[in-house]
Structure formats: C-alpha cells, structure tokens
Amino acid sequence: MVKRIAVVDVDLCVGCQSCMFACNRRFGEAGLARTAIFVQSTGGFEHGFAVKVCRACREPPCVKVCPTGALTKREGGGVRLDHRKCISCGNCVSGCTIGAIFWDEVLDKPTVCTYCGYCVSYCPYGVIKLEEVEGA
Amino acid sequence: MTEASSLSRVLYVDLSNKRYWIKERGDLFKERLGGAGVAIRLLKEECKEGTDPLAPESPIILCVGYFNGVFPLASKTVAMFKSPLTKNLGESHAGGRCGVAMRMAGLGGIVIKGKSEIPVYLVVNDEGVRFKDASALWGMNSSSTVGRIIREREAGAGIRAIMRIGRAGENLVSYAGVITETFRHFGRLGLGAVFGSKKLKAIVIHGRASLTLRDARGYREVYDELFRNFTKTSLMKKYHELGTPMNVLPLNAANSLPSRNLQRATFEGANALSGEAMSERYLGRRAACGHCPVSCIHIAALRVPYETESHFYKTKMISYDYEPIYALGSMLDIRSPEGFLQLMDRVEELGLDAMSTGVALAWATECMEKGIVGPEDTGGIVLSWGDYKTYIKAVERIAGVKGEFYEALGKGVEYASSIYGGEEFALAFGGNEMPGYHCGLATHLGFLVGARHSHLDNAGYAIDQKLSVEGRRAEPPELAKMIFEEECWRQVLSSLVVCFFARGVYTPEVVSKCLTAMGINLTPEDLKKVGEDILREKYEFKFREGFSFDGLRVPKRVTEIPTPRGFVTEKDLREGIKSFEELLKKRMSARAQ
Numbered sequence: 089m090v091k092r093i094a095v096v097d098v099d100l101c102v103g104c105q106s107c108m109f110a111c112n113r114r115f116g117e118a119g120l121a122r123t124a125i126f127v128q129s130t131g132g133f134e135h136g137f138a139v140k141v142c143r144a145c146r147e148p149p150c151v152k153v154c155p156t157g158a159l160t161k162r163e164g165g166g167v168r169l170d171h172r173k174c175i176s177c178g179n180c181v182s183g184c185t186i187g188a189i190f191w192d193e194v195l196d197k198p199t200v201c202t203y204c205g206y207c208v209s210y211c212p213y214g215v216i217k218l219e220e221v222e223g224a
Numbered sequence: 225m226t227e228a229s230s231l232s233r234v235l236y237v238d239l240s241n242k243r244y245w246i247k248e249r250g251d252l253f254k255e256r257l258g259g260a261g262v263a264i265r266l267l268k269e270e271c272k273e274g275t276d277p278l279a280p281e282s283p284i285i286l287c288v289g290y291f292n293g294v295f296p297l298a299s300k301t302v303a304m305f306k307s308p309l310t311k312n313l314g315e316s317h318a319g320g321r322c323g324v325a326m327r328m329a330g331l332g333g334i335v336i337k338g339k340s341e342i343p344v345y346l347v348v349n350d351e352g353v354r355f356k357d358a359s360a361l362w363g364m365n366s367s368s369t370v371g372r373i374i375r376e377r378e379a380g381a382g383i384r385a386i387m388r389i390g391r392a393g394e395n396l397v398s399y400a401g402v403i404t405e406t407f408r409h410f411g412r413l414g415l416g417a418v419f420g421s422k423k424l425k426a427i428v429i430h431g432r433a434s435l436t437l438r439d440a441r442g443y444r445e446v447y448d449e450l451f452r453n454f455t456k457t458s459l460m461k462k463y464h465e466l467g468t469p470m471n472v473l474p475l476n477a478a479n480s481l482p483s484r485n486l487q488r489a490t491f492e493g494a495n496a497l498s499g500e501a502m503s504e505r506y507l508g509r510r511a512a513c514g515h516c517p518v519s520c521i522h523i524a525a526l527r528v529p530y531e532t533e534s535h536f537y538k539t540k541m542i543s544y545d546y547e548p549i550y551a552l553g554s555m556l557d558i559r560s561p562e563g564f565l566q567l568m569d570r571v572e573e574l575g576l577d578a579m580s581t582g583v584a585l586a587w588a589t590e591c592m593e594k595g596i597v598g599p600e601d602t603g604g605i606v607l608s609w610g611d612y613k614t615y616i617k618a619v620e621r622i623a624g625v626k627g628e629f630y631e632a633l634g635k636g637v638e639y640a641s642s643i644y645g646g647e648e649f650a651l652a653f654g655g656n657e658m659p660g661y662h663c664g665l666a667t668h669l670g671f672l673v674g675a676r677h678s679h680l681d682n683a684g685y686a687i688d689q690k691l692s693v694e695g696r697r698a699e700p701p702e703l704a705k706m707i708f709e710e711e712c713w714r715q716v717l718s719s720l721v722v723c724f725f726a727r728g729v730y731t732p733e734v735v736s737k738c739l740t741a742m743g744i745n746l747t748p749e750d751l752k753k754v755g756e757d758i759l760r761e762k763y764e765f766k767f768r769e770g771f772s773f774d775g776l777r778v779p780k781r782v783t784e785i786p787t788p789r790g791f792v793t794e795k796d797l798r799e800g801i802k803s804f805e806e807l808l809k810k811r812m813s814a815r816a817q
Contacts, residue, residue: 102519104512105324105383106296106451113447116440118228118294120328120383120432128382132372132406133511134523134541193432194225212455212517 090164090221091203092144093125100213101137103127107207107216114206121193124201125216142166142188142201144221150200153183159200164221171197228294228435229742231258231332234266237346237353239422240280240338244353253332254744258289259721260315261758262333263304264765267313270335273768277306277314277414278396278421280339286326287334289720292515293327294435294443295738296450297726299513301326302718307413308421309398309580309636310655312769313762314413315676319521320405322385322429323721324514329431338422345388345426347378350433358425362394366573367403370426380430385514388426389416390575392623396420397634399580399657400623403572407521407543408513411577412678413656438743446734446741453729455517463520463725468546469499471660472554478692478788480663480685483554484609485586485649486781489662493559497549506561508541513723520725526565542569550660551582556589556615563612570616574623580636581622583657585615587637588629591646601629601644638777648780653677654771662782664688664789666703669800672776673707675762680724682711688789697789700796704803715758716751760811773805 111123125141144166151159151167158173159180174197181189181198192199205218232250237243249262256262263285270283284305291298301323307314326334330350343358361370367390374386385404392400393416400416401409410416419425437443454460462470475481476494483491495501508525512518523543530536542565552571553564571578589607591597599606603626605617621630632640637657641650651658653668654677661667663685670684671677679685687706691698698706713732714724722730730738732748739746746754763771778794 102510102512102521104517104519105515106517109296109515112434113444115434116444117225117434117436118443119434120293121225121434126382132368132375133521134406134509136509194434210451210517213519 090144090162090166091205091218092166092221093141093201093203093205093208094217094219095139095141096214096217098139098215099136101127101139101215102213103129103133103137104212106210106212110207110210114204122195122199124190124199125207126190139215140186140188141216143186144203149185150180150183150189153179155179166203167200169198169200171195174198225434225436226330227743228437229290229744231290233331234333234335235331235348235353237334237336238338239336239340239344239424242340242355249332253290256758257716257719257754258292258332259287259300259302259719260304260715260762261719261754262289263287263302263315264758264761266333266335267304268761268765270337271306275306277308277311277418280422281337282306282418282421284336284415284418284422285333286322287721288323288326288332290742290744291720291722291738292323293433294742295447295722296454297516297518297729298720298722299323299516300718300721300723302721303402303410303415305415305418306769308396308417309414310677312655312771313675313766314415314418316410316412316415317718317721318387318402318404318408318410319513319516319723320385320408321383321514322387322404325383325385325429325431328383328433329429330433336422336424340423343423343425345374345428346424348427348429349380350431361425363391366390367575368406368573371403371406374426374428378428380428383432384428384430386426386428389419390573390623392574392576393417393420395623395625397576397623397625398636399577399634400575401577403575407511407523409577411579413676414577416575437741439741442741446738450729450734450738451517454726459728460518460725464518466499466503467520467522469497469502469522469544469549471546472498472549473500475661478663479786480661480788481550481554482658482660482662484557485555485590486651486658486662486785487590489785489787491554491557493553493557496559496561497553497564502544502561506565516723518725524565526562526569528566540565540569542572544568547660548578548582551579554660555582555586556612557609558612558615559610560612563610567612567615567619570619574619576619576623579659580657581619583651584622584633584637584640585618587641587646587650588618588633590649591644594646596646597629597644603627603629647777651779651781653779654776661685662785662787664691664787665700665792665796665800666691666707667787668782668792669700669703669797669804670707672778672797673704673773673801673804674711675759675766680714682707682714688787692788700800701803704800705807708804708807712752712755712759715755719754719758756811757815760808760815763808764812773801776801
C-alpha cells in the first residue's frame with residue numbers, strides 16, 4: 089500500500105506548527121532543522137495558511153533534476169532519497185514546483201517527506217491525513 | 225547540534241555603533257531557567273540605577289527559556305526594560321512566533337542598547353545580525369503595512385517573528401506596545417516607546433535549530449502526554465472555542481465587568497460583545513502562536529462600507545480578546561461590536577496598548593462629564609460614552625501627541641490626573657492602567673502588589689472567583705499569602721517560557737518531569753524556590769528604582785462600587801499590602817543570611 093500525506097482542508101489550519109515539530113521529533117529531537125513539512129501564512133495570519141509537504145507526484149520534477157540518482161521514483165508516486173548518493177547540490181529544492189523539499193540543517197542534505205504519517209497524529213484540526221494513493 | 229539543556233547564547237546589539245556580539249551565559253540559564261528569571265538578571269546588569277527609560281543606555285531585554293521550541297505552549301517571549309509608563313520595572317510577554325523563532329535562531333536572550341541615528345530594523349538569524357534602513361517605514365500610518373513590507377523583503381516565511389512598532393512607539397507614547405505577527409503584543413508598560421527612542425522600528429528573527437534530548441524516548445512520552453492534555457481534554461476548552469472573550473458574560477453577570485470608568489460594574493453591551501456573539505457574527509479565522517495547538521487567537525472579519533463610494537467595501541481582519549473588549553468596549557460603553565472593532569483596529573495600527581488606551585479614554589470622558597476637562601483642552605473634541613467615532617479621533621491624537629492634553633493622556637492616567645485632577649477615578653495601580661476585573665479584594669490587592677501591576681502577575685481575580693464559588697471569606701493576610709505563592713510559581717512558568725493559559729497542565733510535578741527528559745534535575749520544591757528567588761530579584765530592582773509599598777495609590781473609585789464580594793476598603797487593601805511586603809521581606813532576609 090502506497091501512502092502519502094494529503095491536505096484535506098487548508099482553511100482549517102491555524103498555523104500552530106505542531107506538524108512541523110512532530111516531523112523533527114521522529115529523530116527524537118526538538119526543533120525544526122530536519123522537518124519535511126512546513127506551514128506558512130499566505131500573506132499574514134489574517135489570510136490563512138499554506139501547508140507545504142510532498143504530494144507524491146507520479147512524475148516528480150525533483151527526480152528529473154537530481155544529477156546523481158539520489159532521488160528515485162517511488163512506485164505509485166513520490167520519491168525516495170538515498171543520502172549516500174546525494175551531493176547536496178540543492179537542485180531538488182529549486183526543482184520542486186510546490187516547494188515541498190526542504191533542507192536538513194543537521195545533515196546539510198535535502199529533507200523530503202517519507203510518507204510515515206507521524207505528523208498527522210499531531211494535527212489537532214484534521215488539516216492533513218495519511219491516505220492511500222489511488223491506483224497505486 | 226545543541227543539547228536542549230544547553231541554552232546559553234545571549235546576543236548583544238549596540239544600535240549606536242551598529243555592532244553585535246554573542247556572550248555565553250550558560251550558568252545564568254542553568255540557575256534561572258531562562259525567560260523572566262534571566263531577563264531580570266540581565267536588566268540589573270545592563271540598566272544602571274535611575275536610567276531614563278528612553279535614554280540610549282536604557283536596555284531592551286528579550287528572553288526565552290528551556291521549554292521554547294521543545295514543549296507545546298511554550299510560545300512566549302519575555303521582554304524586560306525600564307517602563308516609560310511607571311518609570312520602574314517594565315515587563316511584558318508576547319506570544320506569536322517570537323519565542324520559538326528566538327530559540328530556533330540559537331538564542332536564549334537578546335540585549336539591545338544604544339540609539340541609531342536613522343530608523344533601522346534588525347534581521348536576526350543564526351548567521352548574525354543585519355542592520356537595515358527603516359527610514360521608509362518610519363511614520364507609516366499602519367503597523368500592519370510595516371509587517372507586510374518586511375514580510376515581502378525578508379526570508380524565513382512560516383518560522384519567523386516580525387516584532388514592530390506603530391506611530392505611537394515612534395512618538396514615544398508611554399504605553400505604546402510592540403506588535404508581533406499582526407495580532408499578538410508586548411502590550412503593556414511601553415516597550416514600544418523604548419523601541420521608538422532607539423529608532424528601532426522592527427526586529428525580524430528566524431532560525432531552524434535542532435535540539436537533542438538527553439532521554440529521547442522519555443521526551444516523546446512526556447510530550448505526548450502534554451499534547452493529549454492540551455488537545456483532548458477540557459482543560460483548554462475556554463481558550464480554544466470562544467477564546468478569552470468567553471469571560472464577558474460571566475463577569476458581567478457577577479457585577480465584575482467595569483464599565484464607564486468603573487462608575488458601574490455591569491456593561492449594557494455585554495451580550496453584543498460577548499464571546500458567543502462575536503464568534504457567531506464576526507469570527508472569520510482562528511490562528512495559533514508558534515508550537516501551540518490551542519489557537520486562542522480569534523480574528524473578526526468586519527465588512528465596512530465606504531461612505532464616499534457606493535458598492536465599495538473593505539473587509540478588515542481584527543483580532544479580539546477579553547481585555548480589549550473590556551478596555552475599548554465596556555469601559556467606554558461602546559455597545560456596538562462594529563464600533564468596538566473599528567476602534568480596536570485603529571489602536572492596533574497605531575501600536576498602542578489597548579488596555580491603557582481604553583482606561584485613559586474612560587478617565588478623560590469622565591473628566592469631561594464632570595467639567596474637569598473641556599473642549600478647549602481636547603482640541604474641540606467632545607468625548608462621550610459609546611461614541612466610537614470620536615474615540616478614534618482621540619486615539620489618533622494620543623498616538624500623534626497632538627496638544628498638551630493628549631500628551632499628558634499618553635503618559636497614563638496617573639500622570640494626567642496629577643495635572644488635571646480626577647485622581648480618585650484615575651484607574652491605575654502602580655502607574656499601570658487597570659485590567660478588566662472588579663471581582664473583590666484579592667483582585668485589587670493583586671494589581672497593587674504584582675511586580676508589574678498586571679492581572680497576570682498573580683491572578684488575584686481568580687482567587688476572588690474561587691472564594692465566591694466556595695462561599696468563603698478570607699482575611700487580607702490569607703489573600704496576600706495566596707497571591708504571593710501564585711506570583712512566585714508564575715515566575716517559573718514565565719522563565720521556561722510557557723503561556724499562562726497552560727498553567728493548569730504545567731504543574732510543578734509536570735514541569736519537573738519535562739526537565740528530567742532534558743537532563744535537568746529539579747524537584748518541584750527546587751522549582752518553587754527558583755520562583756521565589758526570581759520574584760525577590762524583581763522586587764530588588766523595583767526598590768532600587770524607588771518603588772515602595774507605602775507609596776502605592778489606591779484609586780478611590782474601586783472602593784465606591786461594590787464587587788460580588790462586597791465593598792473593597794482601603795483599610796483591607798493596606799493590610800493586604802503589608803502582609804505581602806512581610807512575606808517578601810522575609811524571603812529577602814532569608815537570602816541575605
């Protein structure tokens with residue numbers, strides 16, 4: 089079963105950052121240096137928020153711009169990242185159309201969603217959910 | 225990577241010479257947890273006795289603590305400074321994103337001194353500090369425009385704080401605040417004027433640290449327990465659903481909601497401005513501070529037609545809370561939610577403290593009613609209860625320091641009444657304007673003895689409410705003891721720095737457990753001692769700067785209007801003050817031995 093994080097209704101988002109901190113806690117660490125999901129306002133709190141996380145594209149542009157094959161397509165959509173092959177060029181960060189690849193400040197490598205769903209259980213408003221990719 | 229328990233870096237900024245440096249102050253954080261505990265130490269180090277609050281050498285201190293960026297609801301930053309309003313200890317706490325942003329930028333504290341020759345804003349991140357020209361932002365009509373421009377120019381979307389002042393701060397109004405993330409504030413005691421005196425328009429701060437925990441599994445366990453308490457139990461219901469305006473109806477029903485400058489303790493507009501009505505008719509969006517799932521920030525969507533153009537509307541997003549509803553609604557007898565929201569909006573744009581502004585306008589209105597002040601003083605403006613359009617004109621003049629009367633009003637009611645009279649109904653405690661509670665003796669005793677004369681120092685009103693429920697009377701010495709203990713414990717919370725709304729969850733035992741996961745061993749008893757020591761240090765600063773308990777003025781008005789617990793008498797208040805002073809002095813002499 090191939091899964092991905094889906095944004096159910098972004099208007100429910102209050103910008104509490106709980107998902108962002110949860111993502112970093114996967115490593116048993118507090119903070120934001122390694123998080124692969126980001127929330128930001130769309131021009132101030134009064135205009136609401138945008139959730140940036142890998143949507144598990146079928147034809148991911150980030151894979152196309154990775155020069156070393158560190159990013160590969162996951163079956164059914166999305167990507168896998170092999171840190172050993174990554175040269176930290178950052179092409180994937182600029183290559184992602186929706187800006188959903190971030191920088192791991194600890195490893196100095198990109199960080200991208202692994203579709204584990206840990207963040208989902210910390211979203212108090214049901215903004216995001218872990219769903220099965222259709223047709224995968 | 226840093227250990228979460230190794231908070232140590234303090235950033236020093238010299239605005240006169242555009243220099244900055246970092247000092248390692250790990251021992252100080254170990255001793256005092258961060259926040260208020262570290263800030264009062266830094267204030268004592270950096271602020272010489274008798275410093276003019278608006279002089280270049282007067283410091284701005286911002287501090288976070290061990291829990292920021294680590295545990296939920298640790299979303300506050302503590303600011304300490306010398307208050308231009310009270311000329312004594314200035315302390316205010318803001319939410320928004322600044323607490324998390326500072327910690328993520330690798331900082332425990334920031335000390336800003338000096339004065340820039342041109343307006344500047346600072347960009348602070350883990351690479352250092354940049355001094356940016358803010359000349360074009362100075363004098364701007366709205367603080368939210370300033371926020372928008374900086375948002376577009378600077379990096380860090382989603383994880384940054386943008387603290388800025390409005391025109392009131394530029395013009396050194398004594399109760400100008402600092403606004404962060406458009407809707408949260410270092411509201412009280414005039415930090416905005418201290419920014420203004422340094423030509424400091426804004427601070428942008430962001431970073432993305434990762435902090436390791438001594439016991440990673442224990443950390444996740446205690447985190448999950450906290451998170452469950454904050455999101456799945458009824459503990460935060462009040463803040464979560466209606467937000468703080470949930471207080472409007474119960475306080476009004478209990479004859480505890482001051483109106484018309486406390487000529488009354490009930491407000492005829494309470495239904496219209498209640499949390500329930502505001503939510504039903506105006507609530508347009510909710511938002512949260514950094515790392516807080518509660519989302520107590522309630523933002524009204526107000527559709528306003530243009531008077532000059534037909535079929536033209538603007539929709540303003542205006543945040544509302546209990547205290548502004550009290551100060552700018554109830555105190556001024558503004559019964560129209562639209563009127564209140566428009567006044568609130570202007571106060572935000574100008575960067576004034578909503579509470580002091582409302583109380584100042586209420587005092588001025590009563591002065592006009594009584595003929596103490598006339599239109600010749602107010603530049604032809606006739607203030608009258610409920611007339612929000614005129615109040616909007618008056619706040620423009622306060623923020624613009626237009627004329628002698630508004631200049632005096634901008635220094636607070638204690639000062640203004642010393643010039644014009646009307647002291648008996650000038651509602652300030654220790655120089656700080658009154659919060660929205662008239663619940664009984666503990667309420668007013670709490671305002672008087674609180675280190676910053678704020679309702680949040682010790683929540684005396686909650687003691688009155690609790691005693692009312694229990695149907696019990698307590699003598700002044702007992703109340704003083706309860707207030708003292710509460711204020712001591714709150715020093716621990718404001719050092720970590722967790723939001724006071726989370727106080728029901730962060731008990732001494734829970735705080736101790738959280739610290740253990742970080743590798744810091746402090747028992748609940750140890751923590752209580754730290755709290756007492758911090759309060760003692762705050763009072764040492766206050767005494768040094770001329771504070772005395774005997775010098776506290778009791779506004780006669782609070783003794784004239786009955787509370788749900790009967791009339792408050794000056795005699796009882798003085799007795800309570802004496803008891804509080806004894807408790808504090810005992811602590812001080814124990815320390816000296």
